[in-house]
Amino acid sequence: MKSFRGRRMELLSARPSGLAGSPGEIVVDSGLPALDCRILDISPAGATLALPDAGAVPETITLAVAGEFVMRRCRVVRRGRDRLVVAFEMPA
DSSP: OOOHHHHHHHHHHOOOTTTTTOEEEEEOTTSOOOEEEEEEEEOSSEEEEEOSOGGGSOSEEEEEETTOSOEEEEEEEEEOSSEEEEEEOOOO
């Protein structure tokens, strides 16, 4: 039997079903139009996003995922030419 710690790690690393590969939108605070993206990977802590120009995205964004009613506030933790890794900010 696995320990509680082992089960907890499985829960933290599990992807919500059906979200990887989903389209999304990056909403920026400056009033600019939303940017389309694709969710490559997602966990309870953050996500990897694919988009044409990751350099144009500010450090703090809001992520909307197609089919969900929740918008997630995020901060960029890693940036590539066409890819972003974001961490979800937890409400205080």
